Amino acid sequence: xxxxxxxxxxxxxxxxxxxxxxxxxxxxxxxxxxxxxxxxxxxxxxxxxxxxxxxxxxxxxxxxxxxxxxxxxxxxxxxxxxxxxxxxxxxxxxxxxxxxxxxxxxxxxxxxxxxxxxxxxxxxxxxxxxxxxxxxxxxxxxxxxxxxxxxxxxxxxxxxxxxxxxxxxxxxxxxxxxxxxxxxxxxxxxxxxxxxxxxxxxxxxxxxxxxxxxxxxxxxxxxxxxxxxxxxxxxxxxxxxxxxxxxxxxxxxxxxxxxxxxxxxxx
Amino acid sequence: xxxxxxxxxxxxxxxxxxxxxxxxxxxxxxxxxxxxxxxxxxxxxxxxxxxxxxxxxxxxxxxxxxxxxxxxxxxxxxxxxxxxxxxxxxxxxxxxxxxxxxxxxxxxxxxxxxxxxxxxxxxxxxxxxxxxxxxxxxxxxxxxxxxxxxxxxxxxxxxxxxxxxxxxxxxxxxxxxxxxxxxxxxxxxxxxxxxxxxxxxxxxxxxxxxxxxxxxxxxxxxxxxxxxxxxxxxxxxxxxxxxxxxxxxxxxxxxxxxxxxxxxxxx
Numbered sequence: 376x377x378x379x380x381x382x383x384x385x386x387x388x389x390x391x392x393x394x395x396x397x398x399x400x401x402x403x404x405x406x407x408x409x410x411x412x413x414x415x416x417x418x419x420x421x422x423x424x425x426x427x428x429x430x431x432x433x434x435x436x437x438x439x440x441x442x443x444x445x446x447x448x449x450x451x452x453x454x455x456x457x458x459x460x461x462x463x464x465x466x467x468x469x470x471x472x473x474x475x476x477x478x479x480x481x482x483x484x485x486x487x488x489x490x491x492x493x494x495x496x497x498x499x500x501x502x503x504x505x506x507x508x509x510x511x512x513x514x515x516x517x518x519x520x521x522x523x524x525x526x527x528x529x530x531x532x533x534x535x536x537x538x539x540x541x542x543x544x545x546x547x548x549x550x551x552x553x554x555x556x557x558x559x560x561x562x563x564x565x566x567x568x569x570x571x572x573x574x575x576x577x578x579x580x581x582x583x584x585x586x587x588x589x590x591x592x593x594x595x596x597x598x599x600x601x602x603x604x605x606x607x608x609x610x611x612x613x614x615x616x617x618x619x620x621x622x623x624x625x626x627x628x629x630x631x632x633x634x635x636x637x638x639x640x641x642x
Numbered sequence: 643x644x645x646x647x648x649x650x651x652x653x654x655x656x657x658x659x660x661x662x663x664x665x666x667x668x669x670x671x672x673x674x675x676x677x678x679x680x681x682x683x684x685x686x687x688x689x690x691x692x693x694x695x696x697x698x699x700x701x702x703x704x705x706x707x708x709x710x711x712x713x714x715x716x717x718x719x720x721x722x723x724x725x726x727x728x729x730x731x732x733x734x735x736x737x738x739x740x741x742x743x744x745x746x747x748x749x750x751x752x753x754x755x756x757x758x759x760x761x762x763x764x765x766x767x768x769x770x771x772x773x774x775x776x777x778x779x780x781x782x783x784x785x786x787x788x789x790x791x792x793x794x795x796x797x798x799x800x801x802x803x804x805x806x807x808x809x810x811x812x813x814x815x816x817x818x819x820x821x822x823x824x825x826x827x828x829x830x831x832x833x834x835x836x837x838x839x840x841x842x843x844x845x846x847x848x849x850x851x852x853x854x855x856x857x858x859x860x861x862x863x864x865x866x867x868x869x870x871x872x873x874x875x876x877x878x879x880x881x882x883x884x885x886x887x888x889x890x891x892x893x894x895x896x897x898x899x900x901x902x903x904x905x906x907x908x909x
Contacts, residue, residue, distance in 0.1 A: 400757070452662055455658055459652060484865070610757060
């Protein structure tokens with residue numbers, strides 16, 4: 376590192392660009408000031424507001440519930456699809472993989488708009504039923520679950536499944552006890568990915584959500600258009616909280632990942 | 643096959659997902675196509691298409707989106723390539739942990755990050771409306787930079803070090819070795835990164851909205867048609883975007899990494 380001070384300085388500047396806004400907001404979330412640049416006095420009122428306002432609480436719980444429900448459905452569908460397609464004929468497999476690729480490369484706004492037209496305009500399903508919203512989020516997430524399960528299926532040793540059948544296991548039991556455990560890491564990372572995609576989504580929610588329901592993204596976007604300063608500063612507190620949660624999760628995952636790697640290399 | 647006793651087959655597991663893909667991926671595209679080429683009375687028409695290409699406003703929006711996307715992609719590339727390169731050359735035991743610092747922002751809700759950016763830009767610039775194009779590029783860069791760093795880092799760190807040694811042994815200077823070996827071999831990562839930034843930068847209009855930008859990119863047109871319940875006009879824009887995305891995907895497929903980088907760091 377001593378050899379390349381310029382490289383380290385460059386990396387630090389990039390990290391600064393990425394983190395400065397969020398860190399400054401985090402500092403100001405403890406300030407009694409609604410404008411960045413003017414320092415006020417220390418306060419916790421933004422955090423009090425964040426955790427006591429029913430509007431903010433409903434919006435946060437709604438976002439998390441939506442993410443959990445759609446990620447769960449997406450994980451089941453995507454995993455079944457990946458396993459089924461893997462053992463299907465080549466044509467079926469490539470048909471499913473191609474369709475699977477569409478929401479992945481497509482712009483979210485196009486996906487959102489097309490699902491809104493089909494479900495709401497053509498089929499007349501009311502947005503208030505939450506069906507378009509959940510269907511939209513599952514459409515957004517399931518392809519990524521599929522994509523994280525497929526490589527695990529390819530890495531699998533096919534003879535173990537055959538051996539289970541030879542030893543008298545039914546195909547269903549062999550699938551449950553041999554195949555699923557071997558692809559479990561792919562299913563779990565697919566589920567985690569689905570949750571992050573759902574939490575981060577703005578477009579699908581905007582085009583398919585009931586008018587009374589808000590996710591964090593749609594709420595924040597609408598709040599920035601308005602000028603309610605107490606909501607604005609409460610959202611700074613939310614940013615700080617989410618930042619800390621993400622850092623903690625990433626550090627834990629990283630430490631566990633390193634440990635698993637070490638164990639593997641010891642063996 | 644007797645109807646009553648359907649034997650369990652692994653292939654059959656794909657059926658729910660195949661049906662799901664047909665319903666929520668294929669059918670919306672068919673409907674999009676239908677709406678794009680019909681008018682309010684359900685008559686077939688090319689008006690939406692010719693309307694788009696004969697209106698200077700919409701054509702201007704198309705060009706402006708290309709300009710924003712090109713600039714944002716170029717800036718992202720100029721920052722991301724050195725970042726990924728320096729990261730992969732760091733003499734550290736655990737590069738992945740350092741990489742995570744540069745990937746982590748993608749897991750923080752984008753609307754909160756852009757809100758933070760908006761506050762900082764407001765402090766620096768005063769009136770955001772005076773710097774619309776620059777702010778659009780900064781916003782997109784800030785939002786999508788991690789998605790460019792990740793695939794480039796992945797390709798560079800997988801490169802066979804012996805190739806570089808061979809180049810040096812055969813008399814290449816450091817920079818020659820970089821430009822003739824490392825750079826060409828890292829192109830797949832660059833192409834994936836460009837795909838991850840360019841297309842969203844053309845469509846993710848909410849980033850501009852949040853930065854008080856009154857300029858339109860392609861996504862904004864869908865948004866305004868959606869707000870006006872003009873499904874036919876919106877479908878045509880979506881279809882044009884779909885065509886652009888399709889062309890880019892086909893062009894990029896030749897060289898890009900097959901793995902998907904939208905949150906792929908979870909693995």
